[in-house]
Amino acid sequence: MMFQLQIARIATAPLPVWIIWGLGLVTALLLFLSVLLHELGHSLVALHEGVKVRSITLCLFGGIAQTERDCPTAMASLRVAAAGPLVSLILSGLLLGFFPTTKSIHPLLGNLFGQLGALNLVLALFNLLPGLPLDGGLIIKALVWKITGSQRRGIQVANTTGRILSLTSIFAGIWLFLRGGGLSSLWLVMLGCFGLGATRNQSQILALQQVLRDLQVADAVNRRFRVLEDDQPLRRLSQIRLSSTADQRPANWVLVCRAGRWIGYLDDQPLRDLPVQQWDCQVVANHVRSLDELSCISDRAPLWQAVRALEHAHDGRLLVKNAAGIPCGTLDRCDLGEAVLHKLGVALPETFLAASRRQNAYPFGLALSQVVDSMTATDLTEDSV
Incomplete structure (x- = not known):
């Protein structure tokens, strides 16, 4: 929809509705291609580290590359976690770099490159937020694992930062809504609730793992x-x-x-x-x-x-x-x-x-x-x- 509004603003003459929707569909498909490349970045580095990839599941703000096991070392885990956002940042840089050239060729083509570049930048920054299950949380986990020597401690720290981030998102969304931010501010609340649920599940899994390891x-x-x-x-x-x-x-x-x-x-x-x-x-x-x-x-x-x-x-x-x-x-x-x-x-x-x-x-x-x-x-x- 955002891309369609941009088309309406830059078009020198009214465009048929099917062209507007068609360009919007192309943008959506290219965005999911960007997400796929993001996950392929994780997968290729994981394979290089000797970890097999079972499947790749895509969603709007990223996806999940399901591996058979975690990386054997903290640095390998760090490289795998950072690969996806790095791919998105490279795509964003290339697309935004070609924005002036494509805009001079045709405004619609320039708008397409600009929108995809901005969306890839958002994709990278969103996934770099420091909380599980996002890539930023995995990076935090790997860094703490490297410093302390305990992978479990890394998961706990990343889970805690994810909980703080989720609560911040919920309270920020509520505050913006009360300040007249409209229904769009409730997206922050929804994202925060999703993240809070993920951290709660991770905490329960950690507790069960601890019991299963401690008891005989x-x-x-x-x-x-x-x-x-x-x-x-x-x-x-x-x-x-x-x-x-x-x-x-x-x-x-x-x-x-x-x-x-x-x-x-x-x-x-x-x-x-x-x-x-x-x-x-x-x-x-x-x-x-x-x-x-x-x-x-x-x-x-x-x-x-x-x-x-x-x-x-x-x-x-x-x-x-x-x-x-x-x-x-x-x-x-x-x-x-x-x-x-x-x-x-x-x-x-x-x-x-x-x-x-x-x-x-x-x-x-x-x-x-x-x-x-x-x-x-x-x-x-x-x-x-």
């Missing part, structure tokens, strides 16, 4: 398995299943021991394969399966590793072993999520936890697998404040 599996382990001696009749397994609550899903594991030593586990397949008449004459030892078939994890492993292991567990739970390799409990998504929320000071009623356990899901729909993916992608599994 032993802090979340539960004991949801039954024990049978290997010389007991198979009917004991049937009795255990009948005594379980109807809504208990998945059914508790049944571990088998002999003279105080664990020798394996027992599933329900023998009950399905054998007639009821043979349950008393068949002993558990004849149907024992190896514990190695179960997904296992050490009780000393950090909780973020358990999140990863649960994603690959065939029935969504893990057998927890102590340092001696002896089973000491079980862990499912509900147990893990409950431990994380408890560490954050959130207590859930048992009925809510039971529903989550039946669905084999994290309470509150916690996206812990995505949080762990971001930890490993940015090498934050060992970084500490």
